Each structure stands twice: as C-alpha cells, then as structure tokens.
Amino acid sequence: MKRIRKAVFPVAGLGTRFLPATKAIPKEMLTVVDRPVIQHVVDEARAAGIEHLIFVTGRNKGVIEDHFDQAYELDRTLAERGKTKELDELRRDLPPAGETSFTRQQAPLGLGHAVWCAREIVGEEPFAVLLPDMLHHGPEPCLKGMIEAFAAEPSNIIAVKEVPMSETHQYGILGVGPVGKNRLMPVNSMVEKPPRGKAPSNLMVSGRYILEPGIFSILETQPRGAGGEIQLTDAMITLAKSRPFNAYRFDGRIFDTGTKIGFLTANLAYALERPDLGPALREELHKGLSSSA
Numbered sequence: 001m002k003r004i005r006k007a008v009f010p011v012a013g014l015g016t017r018f019l020p021a022t023k024a025i026p027k028e029m030l031t032v033v034d035r036p037v038i039q040h041v042v043d044e045a046r047a048a049g050i051e052h053l054i055f056v057t058g059r060n061k062g063v064i065e066d067h068f069d070q071a072y073e074l075d076r077t078l079a080e081r082g083k084t085k086e087l088d089e090l091r092r093d094l095p096p097a098g099e100t101s102f103t104r105q106q107a108p109l110g111l112g113h114a115v116w117c118a119r120e121i122v123g124e125e126p127f128a129v130l131l132p133d134m135l136h137h138g139p140e141p142c143l144k145g146m147i148e149a150f151a152a153e154p155s156n157i158i159a160v161k162e163v164p165m166s167e168t169h170q171y172g173i174l175g176v177g178p179v180g181k182n183r184l185m186p187v188n189s190m191v192e193k194p195p196r197g198k199a200p201s202n203l204m205v206s207g208r209y210i211l212e213p214g215i216f217s218i219l220e221t222q223p224r225g226a227g228g229e230i231q232l233t234d235a236m237i238t239l240a241k242s243r244p245f246n247a248y249r250f251d252g253r254i255f256d257t258g259t260k261i262g263f264l265t266a267n268l269a270y271a272l273e274r275p276d277l278g279p280a281l282r283e284e285l286h287k288g289l290s291s292s293a
C-alpha cells in the first residue's frame with residue numbers, strides 16, 4: 001500500500017471575490033493574524049506527515065515561492081539583533097530543501113486543470129489536495145485524520161462538513177451511506193451546487209481530498225463544465241464509477257477565507273484563542289461593541 005507523501009496546493013486562481021486586495025497580492029498571502037493563509041494550510045499538511053509540497057501557481061504568484069524560501073539577509077539581520085525567537089520561527093516554518101515544487105497553470109482554466117498540472121510531479125501514487133482558501137480549524141488537523149483513515153482503508157477520500165440545508169445550493173455536496181469503521185462513509189453521489197431542495201445531504205465538500213493517480217488520465221480529456229471551467233468534481237464522478245470513494249467528516253470549524261466574511265471571522269477566531277492576543281482583542285471588541293451600540 002502506498003503512503004500519502006505528496007500534497008498539491010492549487011494557488012493559481014484569480015481571487016476575484018477579494019478585489020481590490022488581490023490585485024497585486026495573491027489571496028493565499030493575505031494573513032490570518034500573522035501567518036499567510038497558505039502557511040496555515042501548509043502547517044496542516046506538514047502536521048499530517050506530508051513530505052513534498054507541490055504548488056500550482058500562476059502569474060503574479062511568485063511571492064508564494066519567496067515565502068517558502070530562505071531569506072538570507074533577513075536571517076542575518078535577525079541573528080545580529082538577537083531576535084532568536086523570530087529566527088527560530090522562520091526556520092521552523094521553512095520546508096526542507098528539495099521538498100517543494102512549483103509549477104505554473106499558465107491559464108486559470110479551473111480547479112481540475114490546476115490539479116492536472118501537477119501530474120508529472122505527483123507520478124503514480126495517491127496524493128492529497130488542499131484548497132488553500134479553506135481553513136480547517138480543530139483539535140486534530142483534518143488531513144492527518146484522512147491519511148490515517150486511508151492507511152486503514154485505501155480509497156479516494158473527500159473531507160466533508162455539515163452545513164445548514166438552506167445553504168447546500170452554494171457548495172459541492174455528497175450523498176453518502178452509513179458511517180463504517182475508520183470514520184468513513186461510502187460516497188453514493190456527488191453534485192456541484194445542487195438546486196435548492198435537491199441536495200442529497202447537507203455534507204459540503206470542504207476542500208481536502210486524497211485522490212488516486214487515475215484522476216489524471218480522466219482530467220486529461222475532461223471537457224469544461226460549470227462556469228466554463230475544467231471541474232475536479234466532474235473528473236471525480238467519472239473516477240467513482242470504477243474506484244471506491246469515501247467521505248470523511250471533519251468535526252472542527254471551517255473558514256472560507258476566499259470570502260470577506262470567512263476571512264474576517266477566521267482572523268477573529270484565530271486571534272481570540274492566542275494567549276498573546278486573545279485577552280486584549282476581547283477587551284477591544286467589548287469596548288468597540290458597547291460604544292457602537
């Protein structure tokens with residue numbers, strides 16, 4: 001049985017829902033507290049034991065590559081000034097040399113196309129996909145639980161989260177069978193943004209996947225789908241005809257930082273639980289809320 005060693009981060013999207021902030025800055029580099037969104041998601045992947053990080057980038061995304069590189073001048077200056085805590089943090093976050101790859105999508109043709117662009121780097125092994133704008137926040141990293149479930153029951157695995165039935169038309173939704181051992185539920189159906197009242201469940205596809213490499217040959221010829229884009233969901237529906245798919249329910253909170261409200265609430269939630277920021281922020285919020293009332 002092959003281990004999950006590689007993770008793909010599709011970061012080539014235009015981030016139009018976050019303009020004008022994303023005109024010159026990739027949305028993945030916007031910060032949740034003091035770490036870029038992409039760093040939080042890379043933290044999740046590394047905590048799950050991922051050894052090779054594959055970024056599918058695009059135009060104006062070069063700063064993401066710089067973020068995961070060593071900054072010699074900065075390191076030297078921090079060392080000279082005795083800022084050892086900051087230096088240690090930078091060193092801890094730096095992926096080991098040779099364990100990152102960057103490839104360009106060239107044109108934003110859709111999530112499915114972005115994943116397909118990683119095919120040569122992934123090769124013939126199952127791999128993880130993490131959508132960087134979806135922050136999964138809980139006691140256990142989502143991908144870690146998925147990889148443990150994969151080790152017990154190798155299959156394609158999609159993370160899901162319960163949402164109110166009234167919101168299902170906004171998301172990819174899975175129809176599933178009963179929970180088996182290893183916390184997995186067999187997937188019976190997948191539907192992208194079902195019309196109101198037609199969703200097979202209230203389980204939203206939350207942006208974490210373990211996929212078998214067979215997905216690449218399907219993506220190769222996948223016609224454009226919803227929104228004129230090459231959709232990962234369409235390719236997964238084809239793969240599910242011949243290969244097992246399971247859903248893994250994540251029990252923590254999810255923040256969609258690609259939306260303004262998701263980004264703002266993520267900042268509040270992450271800051272409020274930090275011992276160095278939480279008490280002062282709580283006080284400021286309290287003051288602000290009582291003065292605006």
Ligand code: UTP
Nearest residue numbers: 010011012013014015016017108109110111114
């Ligand atoms: P989104 O649709 O949420 O991202 O795609 P977007 O296109 O950047 O955002 P808006 O809608 O314009 O605001 C989900 C993920 O897939 C990546 C995005 O970067 C995001 O992480 N993606 C999407 C690509 O890498 N390439 C694409 O062609 C499309």
